[in-house]
Amino acid sequence: MKSSPFFLGRTVVEDPAQAQPVLYDPDDLTTHGVIVGMTGSGKTGLLIGILEEAALHGIPSIVIDPKGDLTNLFLHFPDLKPEDFEPWIDPESARRENMSAADMAAKTAEKWRNGLSSWGLGRDHLLALQQAVDYVLYSPGSTAAEPVNLLSSFAPPAGLNWEEHGEILRERISATVTALLGLVGLKDLDPLRSREHILLANLIETAWSKGAALDLSELIFQVQTPPFERLGAFPVDRFFPPKDRFELAVLLNNFLASPSFQAWVRGQSMDPQAFLYTPEGRPRMSIFYLAHLSEAERMFFVTLLLANVESWMRTQRGSSGLRALLAFDEIYGYLPPVANPPSRPVLLRLLKQARAFGLGLLLATQNPVDVDYKGLSNAGTWFIGRLQTEQDKERLLDGLQSIEGGVNRAEYGRMISALKPRTFLLHNVHQRGGVQIFSTRWCLNYLAGPLTRAQLSGLKALGAAPEGPALPITTTAPPEASRVPVGAGAAVSTVAPAAPSASPTAPPPLTRTPPAPPAGVAAFFLPPELSLSQALASLGATLSGSEKPEGLIYRPALLFQAEVRYLDRRAGVDVAQRVTCLVDEPHSARIAWEECQREPFDPRKLDPQPLPEARFYPLPAAFTNARTITAAQKDFLDWVYRRSGLRLLVNKALNLYGKPEDTETTFRARCEEAAQQALKDEVAKIERQFETKLDALARRVERQQVIVKKYEDEVGRRRLEELGTGAELLMGLFGGRKRSISSALSKGRMTAKAKAELEAAEKALDALKDEYDDLNRQKEAAIREARERWARAAAEITEITLNPQRKDIFLEISGLAWVPVYVVQTQGQTLEVPAVAQ
Template sequence: MSSRRVLWLGAALDDAGQRTDTRIEVDPADLTTHGVIVGMTGSGKTGLGVVLLEEALLQRIPVLVIDPKGDMGNLLLNFPELRPDDFRPWIDTAGADSDADTVAAQTADTWRSGLESWGIDAARMRALKDAADLTIYTPGSTSGTPINVLGALDASTDADAEARADEIEAFVSGVLTLIDRPVDPVAGREHILLSNLVARAWEANEPIDLAGLVAQVANPPIRKLGVFDLDTFFPADQRMKLAVQLNSLLASPAFATWLQGAPLDIGRMLYTAEGKPRGAIVTLAHLSDAERQFVVTLLLSKLVSWMRRQPGTSDLRALVYMDEVFGFAPPTAEPPSKKPILTILKQARAHGVGLVLSTQNPVDLDYKAMSNAGTWMIGRLQTERDRDRIVEGMRAAAGDTDLGALATAIGGLGKRQFLLHTARGGRPQTFTTRWAMSYLRGPLTRVEIERLMRDRSAPAASAAETTSATAAQHDRSDVAAAGASRAAPAAARAEEHDDATVVAPAPPSSIPVRYLDPAAPWAAQVGARAGGRRMQAAVAARVHLRFDDRAAGIDHTETWECIWYPLSPHMRAQDAIAVDYDDRDLRTEPPPDAVYVVPDGKIRDAAFYRTLERDLNDWLYRERSMEVLRNEALKLYSRVGEDEAAFLERCRAAADEQADA
C-alpha cells in the first residue's frame, strides 16, 4: 500500500489500450470539488464506484452511499480468506452447467487470481474490513436496518435559520411528492401551509410529527398566511382534502415501517461514538419513485444541515456517493431532490464534503451539476450524442484540454476502461480499474440484505429518542364539550390507542368548540380527570325557557343546561345529564398533547345537531313546567319562587285589607 493518502483506482493504459504498471491514484482532497462517473450499462462504472468507496474507507473517510439499484451492498461481501464457502451463499447458479459447490470454487479462484494480479493480499482486505463499520439502511423496510425517516420533523437544535428552512422545504416537498400533490415552495398553497406549520412548531420548540401535522392541517393554529386570512388563502374544505390525503399515509399498514429504527441522524450514520468512520449504504431498490424522492430529499437536506455545522477544511471529511442519479437532478425538471444536490455541489467543498454522482446517461444530469464537478471518470457511452454532451459539460472543468482529442479518447474506451480528468488539470488519463476486493454479486434482494445485516449492530438512538410516552395509557377519558374539539398543538409524542387519534373530530363551523375544565364542579358526573389527555366528545346545551301567563302576570325566563355524554348514533333528549355550568367551566384551548377518541355520534353532520335541538325543545316543552298557586276568590297568583307558605301569608294580608275596606 502507498504511504501517501491516495485513492488507488487502477492502472494507466498505453496507446494500444494495454495495462501498464503506472498506478492511477486520486488525492482525496480532489473530491471536495466533487466528481462524476459516466458509463453505459456494462461499462464497469458500478465496479469503479465500489473501488472508489473501498479506497475511501481504507483511508478512514466515512461514506454515505445512496443506492437506488441495490448493488452497493456488495461492499459487505469482503472475504479475505477467499474460501468457496464464503462465496457459496451469494452465487447465482441459475443456468450454470455445474453444481453450486463447483461454481463457488470457481468463483473463489477467479477472485483470488484477479486480486493477485493487482498485488492485493488478504492483509489489505482485512484492513478494509476493519477500517469502518458498514450498515445497509432500508427505509420503509425491516430487511436491513430500518431508519425513521420521519424523525426528520425534529428540528436540528444547532442548525442556522437557512439550514432549518432548507430542511422544512425538503420535508414538505418529499411528503407532497408521496401524495402526488404539486411541489411548489413559492406559489403552492399546500407547500406554504405545511411549511408554515412546521416552522411555527420549531420556533415554539413544540414537538411535531406527521400525525400532528395532519391534525394541524385540518384546523391550523394560525389565522392568516401572508396578508390573507387563512380561509381565503386555503379554504377549510380544501384543507380537509389535503389532511385526508396525508392521513392515507398514516392509515396504510405499510407505513408503520417508515416509523421504525433510529432517527435520520447524519452524524451517527457517518461515525461511531468513539469517532470510528462508518459506511452508511441507504438502499432504495425496494421503493417506488415517489418514495425514493422522499428519502433522497430528506437524507441530503439533513446532510446539508450537518455539513454546515462542520468547521472548514481542505481535506475530504466525508464522501457521498449516488450510484445512479437518474431522476434526481434532471436538466429539464425540478424534483425535490435537485435542490439539495445542487446545494452540496456549490457549498460542500468548504466543509470537506465531496459528492460523486454516477449515471449511465449524461442527459440525466443537469448542466449546473456537471459544471460543478472537478473530477470526471468517463467510460463507454452509448451514442455520439452522449459523448458530445459529456464533452460540453466538461468544458468548464477541462481548462486548456483539447476537447476534440478528449472526445476521440472517450470513443475508443473498452469495458472497465475510463478516462480520468481532475480539477488539477494536466492531460486526461485513460485507465482500467483495479480488481474490487468486494465480491461484485450484483443487486441484493431484501432476503439477502436481511441475512447480511442479521449479526450486525446498527447505530443506536439515544434514550430520549427511543422512549415512548406511556402516560396516556392510564388516563381516564376527559370530555370535550359543545360538539367536538379543534386540533391541539402537535400531539407528536402522545401514545395513541386503536380508538384514538391526534386529529380532532371537526363539527360544522356553526358549532362552537370548548374543552371541559376538570375543575368544574360537575366534572365528576361525566368522569373527567385532571391531567388527562384523552379527549372524548360530548354535546353541551344551554336552553332559555320562557314561562308566560298573562292572567297570572308571569313572564319569566330561566336557563337550563345539560351535557350529553357519551355520544351515540341515536341519542334522546331525555338522556341528557342536567348540570349547572358557566363559561369558566369550558376552556377555549385543549390540553397539551391531547388525543381524541373517535366518537360514535355523527358530530360532523349539521343535521345531527338540528335533530338534537328539535328533540330537546319538544321534550322540554312537554316535561318542564312551573307550578303556580291560585286564589280564585282573591284573584291572586303565586309569584316565581314564592313557596306555598309565603303565598298563603300574602293571601291573608290581601283578605284583611279587603275586609278593612
Template structure:
C-alpha cells in the same frame, strides 16, 4: 525480493491516496504498470461518474468507496439498484465457502457445474484477479477492519430500518440561525412529503406547499418538533390566521385543509407506511460513525421503494446531511463522502424535483466542510450539467450514443471553465470513442490533463444487485442482539430498549403490529360494465417470498396499428403496437409519457387470479368517458414518439427491410462485400506480379553490369565505374519495396476475405460487425414518422397488473 515483486505497493498504500487502477494505452488496448493514484483531498470538489451498462462504472465506484474506507473516511451511499450491498461481500481468506452463498445458481447450471464448483472457480478468479493488481487478502482484511459496514432499508425491515419521524424535528440551532439554511430545510421537507403523497408542488404557486411550509416554519422557529400526527393537526388548525397578506380561510378554506389533512392521515394509517416508523432515527452522525467513533460505510438501499417514496426519502436525507454539514467546523481535507448511484431522475436538467435543491446546495457548499459528493449515472442526458459544473473530477466510461457523449462533453467544458482549467474538446471526443470496458478517462481539474486508466480489481465480490432476502441475511446478526448501539445500530440512540425489546422496536416508540391491507384496498372495485377490464398474466419465474400477497395495481392498456409511408423513399409499412401505462397513485401527466410501447401484442386474461387484493384506483379511471379521451392522447403520443428506422447503403444501392437492424442489414450485404473484397484480392495479386517484375528486372540488369565490370578487369580496357550505378540500385530497391508492400496488402485482403466467408451464417445468427470491411460499410439512417391520419387505436382498457406486496409494504412486479 519482495520489493521487486510488488514495486508499486508502498506507493498506493500511502495515506490520503486512492488506488483506482493503472494507466491505459488506448491505441494498444493495454494497461500499463503505473498506478493511478487519486488524491483524496481532490474529492472535496466532488466527482461525477458516467458510463453505460457494462462499462465498469459500478466496479470503479465500489473501488473508490473501498479506498475511502481504507483511509478511514466514512461514507453514506444511496443505492437505488442494490449493487452497493456488494461492499459487504469482502472475504479476506478468499475461501470458496465464503463465495458460495453469493454465487448465482443459474450461472452454475448454465455452465454445467455445481454451486460448489462455481464457488471454487470464483474464489480462484478473485485471488488471481487481485494478484494481477498487487492486491491480496491482507488488503481485504485491512478494509474489513477499518470501517463498520451496514445496509439500511428505510420503509422495510430487510436491512436495518430507519424512521423518518425525526425529519420533522426542529433543526439544530446552527440551521435556525441561518435564514437560507432554514428555508432550504423547510422547502425540502415540504417538497419531500408532498412527493410522497403524489402531489407535484411548486414552492411558489402550490397552496399545499405554501401551507405546509408555513406550518413547519412556524413550529421550528418556536422550537417545536412535529410528528405526522401533529403535522396533520396543525394543517387543519394552523397557529396563524394569515398567509402573506391574505386571510387563511380565503387562501386555503377549512374544508380543503381538512381534505388535505385526510390525505396525510391516510398515509399515516396505511399499512405500507408502518415500516417507515420503525428503527433507528435518521441521524447523519450515526450513519457516518459508530458509538465508538469508528468510521462507518452506510449503504442505504432504496431499490424496494416506489419512485415517490424514493424522492421523499432522498430529499429528507439530503436535508439532514446539509444540517449535519453546517454543524461541522470547516476543513480543507476530505471528512466524509456522500455517494449516490444512478442519480437519474433526481438531478434533471430542466425539472426541479424535491431532491434537486438540496443536492445543488451540497455541490456548492459542501467543499468548505470537507464533504465530497460523488454522483453516478448511466443516463448522462438526464443530468443538470450547469449544476454539475461544481464537480472537479469526472470519471467517464463507455457511452452508448453520440448524444450521450455530446452532453457529457458539454458538462466537462462547463466544469473546466468554472475551475479555470483548459479543455480540449476534440481530444476528449477521440478518447471517449476509443474506451473499452473497465477503461475510464479521468478529467480532474487539479491535474495537468485527462488520464486514461483501467480500473483495478475490486476487493469486494461483485455479485450484482442484492435481493431483500440477501440483505436480510447480511444484516441478521446486526438486528438480532438487543444491547449497545454498537452491537445493534438500529436501536434508538438516546434510549436503551428494555431487555425484552429488539433493536427493531426502540423503547421510544411502541412495537408496530403486523398489519394487512385494508378492505378498501383489498376488494375489487365496482365499475361500469362499459369499462373493459383485463388482467396481466403472472410471470411464473417471479416467485412470492414469505409474507408476500398478490395485489393488482391499475394500468391503462391499448393496442393499435401505425402506418409509415414516404413515397420518396419507397416506404409503405404497417406495424402493430401495444401500449402499457402503469398507474401508481395519481395519473401521470402527460398521460402516456412514461408508457411502454411494445412491438408485440401480449395476451391478457379475462379473469383475475383468485384471492388477489386490489390497489387503489384513481377516481378518473372509474369514469367511462375518460377512456375515449385517452384514445386520442395515445394517438398523439405515438405520433410524436414512434419512428420506423431504415438503413440505406448507397454503395450497393440497397435498403434494409422494416424493423431490420443495422447489424442484420450488414449481414445481408455480406455476399456483396465478399465480392468486392475478392475483386480487391485480384487487384492485389496483380500488384504483387507487377512488383516482382520491377524487382527481377533490376536484379538482372545489376548482374549484367557486374559481369561487364569483371570482364573489363580481366581483359583490360578503358576506365569505367567499378560499381552498379545508383539508378540500378534504386530500381532494385524500388522493386523490392513495391513487392513487399503489395504482398502485405494481399495478405491483409486475404485475411479479410477469410473472416468474411466465416461470417456466412444462417439468418438470425449474430454478426461480428467489427470485421473491418463490414465495419467500414457506410450506412445512412432513415427515420419515417407514422402518418397521423392512419393511426389506429383500439379502445383503451383498464389493465390490472400483478404485484407481490410484502407485510412491510415493499412491492415488486409479478409480471
C-alpha cells in the same frame, strides 16, 4: 497533513510493462467527482473501488444505492472460501454454465484468489478492509435490513438556530414539504403557488422558530386547526378554506394510517452523524438500499437524507481536507436538466457549498443526456467510461466544456470513442499533466451484482468486523513485480507494517490551535466569567503591580449538563432543574460526580470559537477516546437519575402541597392560613345549621312566655275574685246577710285550677329554655371541635419526594469543554487563575 492517495488502477499504454499506477488525492473529492458510463463499462466497479479506498483511509461514507449494486461492499471474504461465495452465486448463471451453485462458487473463489494474487494482494488486505470501518445496511420503509425512522418527527436540525440560520432552515423545510407532498401524490407543486406547500411550510416554520418538533400526527391536526390566524394578507380560512384543509389532512392521514407506514417510523433516526460515525467514534459506511421503494418513496427518502446531510454539514467546522463522502449511484431523475424534483435544489446547494466543510460528493450515472451538467460544472473530477450512443458523448462533451477552463472537444471525443470496458478517462482539475486513460483496479469485494431484498438479511453478519486490533493501512501502488498487463483486473491498497509504539515523552508544549476532539464529540469554549482582578480576588489575591499577565490558556474538561423535569399535576408541580458536572481527566474507572458539580451554564452562552491569541493544553489520553466520553456521558445520566429527587412539604389533611422553594416556616404559615380559612367556612356552616333550630326554639319560648303570662294573670284574677268572695261571705255572716258558701268554694276551685295550669306552663317554658341552652352548648361544642381539628390539621406536615422518570431527563450539553484560565507570572512563578466562577 497530506492524505495518502487512493490507488485507482494503472495507466493504459501500448507497452503494459510501462503502465504506471494511477494515484488520486482524496482531498480532490472535496470538489466532487462524477462517474459516467453505460452498462458494462465498469462504472459500478470503479465506484466500489473508490469507496473501498475511502474505507481503508478511515473516511466515513454515506452511500445511496437505488439499484442494489453497492450492497456488494459487504462481500469481503478474507479466507476466500468457496462456501463464502456460494450464498451470493446467481443460480441462473450457474445453470447457464451447466454448473451447480457449489461448483460455481468454487470457480468464483479461485477467480478472485487469482485476481487478487496477480496484484500482490491477499488475506491481510481483505482483513484490513473488513476492519477499517463499521458497515451498516439500511432499508428505508422496510425491515429487511436496518430501518430508518423518517416520519416520527419533523424536528429542527440540531445546532442550527432560527435567528442565525433562518434562510438555511427555510430551504430545508421547502425540500421536506415538497418531498412529503410528492410522496402522497401531489407532485410538481410550485412552492410559491401551491396552497398545500405554503400551509405545510408555515406550520413547520412556526414550530421550528420556537425550537419545537412536529410529528406527522400533530402536523395533520395543525392542517385542520393552524396555530396562526393569517397567511400573508389573508385570513387562513379565506386563503385555504377549512373544507379543503380537511381534504389535505385526510390525504396525509391515509399515508399515516397505511400498514406500510410503520416501517418508516422504526429504527435509526435521520441523523447523519450516526450514519458517519459509531457512538465510539469509529468511521462508518452507511449504505442505503432503495431498490424496493417506489419512485415517489425513493424521491421522498433521498430528499430528506440530502436535506439532513446539508443541515449536518452546516454545523461542522470548515475543512480543506475530505471529512466525509456522499456517494450516489444512478442519479438519473434526481438532478435532471429541465424538471425540478425536490432533490434537485438540495443537490445543487451541496455541489456548490459542501467543499468548504470537507464533504465530497461522488455521483454516478449511465445517462448523460438526463443529467444537469450546469449543476455538475462544480465537479472537479470526471471519470468517463464507455458511452452507449454518439448523442451521449456529445452531451457529455457539452457538459465538460462548461467546466471552468473547458476541454479540447476533439481530443476528448476521440479518446472517449476508443474506451474499452473497465477503462476510464480521468479529468481532474487539480492534477497537472492533463487527462489520463486508466484501467480500474481489481475490487477486494466480490461483485455479485444487484442483490434482492430477500438477500439483505444475510449481509448484517458480513458487516461486523472481527475481534482484534485493526490493521493499519497505507495506500500505495503494488510492488513493481506485481504489475500486470492493463485490463487484467484491479489493484488495491497494500498494508504497511505497523509502526513501533512510541516511548513515553514529556507533555507536548501549548498550542495556538485547539486539539481536535474525537469524532462525534462536540467541542465548545467556556466564556470567561471573571476579569483577571476578579479572578484573583476570588482567591484572596490582588494585583500589586509586579505581576505580568500572559493571557489565557484553555484547559480541557468534559462538560455534561442535564435538565431534569419534575411533573406532578396533583401537586401542581412543573419544575425543571439543571444538573451540571465539569470533569477533569478521570483518574479512576468511576467519576465522583458529586465532586464535579457546579452552577449550570446557559447553552446559548457557550462559545463555538476560542478567544483570539489563546493557547491550549493537549488533550489527556482519556479525552481522545470517543468511547470513554460516551461511557462517561451514560454514567452521568445514570447518576443524575439515581440522585434526582424533588423534596416537597405536604399537608395531606389540607390537600396542600408546598413549592420547591418553600421552607418549613413558610409552608407552615400557608397551612395555618388555609386551616383558618377552612375553619371559618366550617364555623359559618355550623352556625347556619344551628341557627334555624335556635330561631325556632326562641319563637316557641316567646309563645310559651306569653302563655305563662296569661296564666299568671288568670291566677291573679282568680285570687282577687276568691278574696272578694271570702270577704263578702264574712260580711254577710257578721252583717246578718246570708251568702252562698258554694259560690266561695267554686271560686277556690277555679283559682286552684289556674295555679295548676300556670305551673304546667312554667314547666313547659323551663323545658324549652333548657332545650335552647342545650342547643347553644351543642353549637359551641361543634365550633370548639372544628377549631381543634383544623388546628391539628395545620400541624400535620410531612415530606414527600418526587422522582423523575428516565424520559424526563434530557441531556442538554455533552462534550469537550475548554475552560479558560489566566496565566500570570509573579515572583518567578507561573500562576494559573480560573477565569470561570468555581
